[in-house]
Amino acid sequence: MASVLPSPMLGAFEQPVIHPPALSMTPDDETTMSEAPDPSNLSTRSSMDMGSEAEKATSAPVDDAEKQELRTVEFEKPLSNREIQLVFFALSVAAFLGSLDQTIISTAMPTIASQYNALPQQSWISLAYLLTSTVFQPIFGRGTDLYGSRLMLFLSIAFFDVGSLFCAVATDFIWFCSGRAIAGIGAAGLLVVCMIIISQMVPLRDRGKFVGAMYARTAIATVLGPVLGGIFTRFNWRWCFWINLILSGPAVAILLLFIKKIPNKKRPGVSFKDVDFGGIILIAVCVVALCLALSWGGTTFAWNSPVIITLLVVGSVLIPVYILYEMYVPRFPVIPLDMFRIRNVVASTGNYFFSSVSMYGLSAYIPSYYQLVRGDNQLVSGLEILPYVGTIVIFSTVVGYLMSWTGRTRPWMWAGGVVNTIANGLLIMLDGTLPRAVEYVFLALSGAGVGFIAQTNTVSAQSKVAKELLASVTTMTMWSKSLGGIVGIAMQGSIISNVFQKNMFADPAAAPYVDQLKALSDLRSLPPDIQELASRSYGKAFSTMMIATTPFVAVGLLFSLTAEPADLDRKSGAEKPEEDEVAPKAGDTGSQTGNGDLAIVSEKPADAI
Structure with missing residues (x-):
């Protein structure tokens, strides 16, 4: 019977993708679910030493029976298609909440800080979360590699829910910010570990569909966050955090139901003393x-x-x-540096980092542009980010299916880089003088470019490494996005503030309103001529911001051009290399590291693009 991989679009009963029958495997064919073991081998393979597995990966080709014996057990029991759907849904909810918690607070921050009489310190509401979520991403990623995904997943959920509970019941500002820091630790794990489990759960060829669907859900959280935050703030801002506990409940129940079937590959022989x-x-x-x-x-x-x-x-x-x-x-470093000898890892992380400098800033400042330049209210300006985020959702999903259909990553990476660079150049013209319809088209074009690269970088990097580095490479690609976003938001915020004030205060008439203008608050209470001056000044500042960030997107495109073809028909570390894989030698991009990590690099397939 043919093996069928389900669509990641839960609830949409689409025609499944039919793959070649697994029972007729030849040396050039793979079973559809590459990570699923032969049940007959479970008793002998559950405690395999990964170091010896890595050494076997460099040996001469063997026959089919030996290949089956060398298969690494990552499931205690194989997952059915429906179980894959349910686990993916639960992981999507967890990652969605991790993303939602970053943006839902934006419209509630002034109200929360006012209640605690801490308006001058309100930046710590987001900063406490930002710091811990950034620091702990690589830690959770490496922890998954060493100790297994199940432990890291439920640790992440525990931190996230405890932090959310702290915020929901906090009686003072220090307690509240402590909760935000704890929730940030959990969110770091949710975003990273969920993506790692998905990468371990589905074969490389079909991974783009699932990764793309996951990115689509996190993009939706970017739009919903400020809107939900505004709605909850009108009633009780504490619901911004209670919602995390309510929605995580069903996800946790599903994950507990299938806990024995969730991939849990871990490195044997690792003890507490090996922690870096x-x-x-x-x-x-x-x-x-x-x-x-x-x-x-x-x-x-x-x-x-x-x-x-x-x-x-x-x-x-x-x-x-x-x-x-x-x-x-260290024996097991937090970030295995050897993976940066692999060209696709460098290309993907570089592309993600430089592209995110613009991407995160646009998400943050598009609503402000429409409020201050176009005069729209908070609700309308929040909806006007839809052309940008909507096309991210659409194209990240569509390109995921195209990757699975064609087995190619580079054409979509390149197309996304070109479209994104052009779109960012066009957004330089957003200064309040263009028709709104034209602005929406430019934003949609930029979102399409981001959607093209949303999942291609991750899958491209994964295609060149063995299972020992899968978790670390997945984490590094995601962490590079976060770091690029931090740099982008900081740089763009500084540019907007400086250019706005320079243009604004060049007119002496603005001097009496310096405090309101610097805070960019309550501008509608200003005289009409000052409002008009503020609108023009912010339009120039936004345009200058895009001038500064467009070169970063172009550099990201250059990184993507260095990527090698990705063979999505190989098993990303699921078993020993096939004939299109080579054992690493001196000078190759894959090597055996001093700490036992092995990076296996595929040769370029003859028909790869």
Whole structure:
């Protein structure tokens, strides 16, 4: 009977994709569910040493029987199509909540800070969450590789729900911000571990559909967050956090129901003493210092202030220190540096980082543009981001299916980079003078470009590594997006603030309203001529922001051009290399690292693009 892989679009009973029968496997064919083991091997394969598996991966080709014996057990029992759908739905809900919690707070922050009499400190509501979610992403990713995805998944959910509960019942501002920091730890794990489990749960050829659908759901959370936050704030802002507990309940129930079938590949022989505490401390201090510098620079402190300079110096100095430490000290580093010898990993992380500099900033500042330049209210301006996010949702889903259909990643990466670069260049003209319909078209074009690369980078990087690095590579691609977003939002916020104030205060008539204008608050109470001046000034600032970020998108495109063809018919580390894979040699991009991680690189298929 043919093996059938379900569609990730739960609830839409689409025609499933039919793959070749698994019972007639030849040396050139693969079973559809690559990670599903032969039940007859479960008793002998559950405690396989991954180091010996890596050594076998470099040996000469063997026959089909030996290939079946070498298969790595990642499920205790195979998942049926319906079970895959249910587990994917639960993981999608978890990742959706992790994304929603980042944006739902945006419209509620002033109200929350006012209730705690902490308006001057309201930035900590988002900053506490940002710091922990950024620091803990690589930690959860490496933890999944070493200790298994089940432990990391439920740890993430526990942190997220406990943090949300703290926020919902907090009686003072310190308690509330502590809850935000705890929830940020959980969100880091949710976003990373859910994507890793999906990557372990479906074969490489079909992975784009599921990864694309996951990105579509997180993009929807970007739009819904501010809208839901505004609605809840009108009644009781604490529902911004109660909703996390309510919606996570069904997801947890489903995951517990199938806990024995959730992929749980982990490295045997790893103990508590193998935890890279030194690397964790170094990466935490480095990321926190740089995040604080980028968040405070130009707003809380001047860029040339001693505080910002100190933070930038500390963060910058710790980068080479961290790299040297990870190269020579820990057995299992937080970030396995050997994966950066693989071209597709560098291409994907570079593309994600530079593209995200623009992507996250657009999501943050499009509503502000329509409020301050077009004079729309908060609800309308929140909906006007739909052309941008809507096309991200559509194209990330469609391209996922195209990847599975064609087995190609590079054409979609390149198309996305070209479209995104052109669209960002066109958005330079958003200064309040274009017809709204034209602005919406430009935003939709930019969203389409982002949708093209939303999942292609992840799958492209995964296609070149063995199972030992799958979790780390998946984490690194996602972390590069987060880091690019932090840089982008900080840079764009500084540009908008400086250009707006420069243009605004060039007119002496604006001097009496300096406090309102600097805060960009309650502008409708200003005289009509000052409102018009503020509108023009913000339009120029937004245009300048796009001038600054468009080159970053172009650099991301250049990174994507360096990617090698991805063979999506191979098994990403599911078993020993087939004939189109080569054992790493001296000078190759894949190698056996000192800590036992193995990066296996496929040769270019003759017909690959």
